[in-house]
Amino acid sequence: MHKGLSSLGMAMRAGKLVTGDEIVLKAVRKGEVHLVIIAGDASPNTKKKFQDKCSTYGVELAEAFDRNQLGKAIGKLDRVVLAVTDAKFGKMIAGHLNQNSEVDHIEQTTGQQGQ
Structure with missing residues (x-):
């Protein structure tokens, strides 16, 4: 298993x-999120919604894997969007994803990341 996926499980x-659109959006708005991961097979509208929200709130966004892989990594059914709420886990997972050729797009924005 890819290190990024096993780190998501941890x-x-x-x-x-x-996980889940509304829960992730609410957590991003509250400043509780350090990394958002969106499945590569998410709809264009969903991708745009999270790109816009993460950009606005200064949260790093990674597009990686597919909904089946993301769900399997965390022991759930298919998942389109996940958010990491811990800074250390967020940094570790982002590092694993940066080394992964399956990541199509990593958007690094500046904001209140250094907490």
Whole structure:
């Protein structure tokens, strides 16, 4: 298994991950998110919605894997969007994703990341 996926599983078990469109959007607005991961097979509208929201709130966004891989990594059914709510997990997972050729797009924005 890819290190990024296994790290997502660890974050889920540690309670440092949220999933689902509305839950992730709410957490981003509250400043509780350090990294958002969106599935490569998400709809264009969903991708744009999260790109816009993450850009506005200064949250790093990565597009990686597909909905099946993301769901499987965290022990759930298909997942289109995940958010990491812990800074250390977020940094670790982003590092793994940066090394991964499957990542299509990493958007680094400046904001309140250095907490």
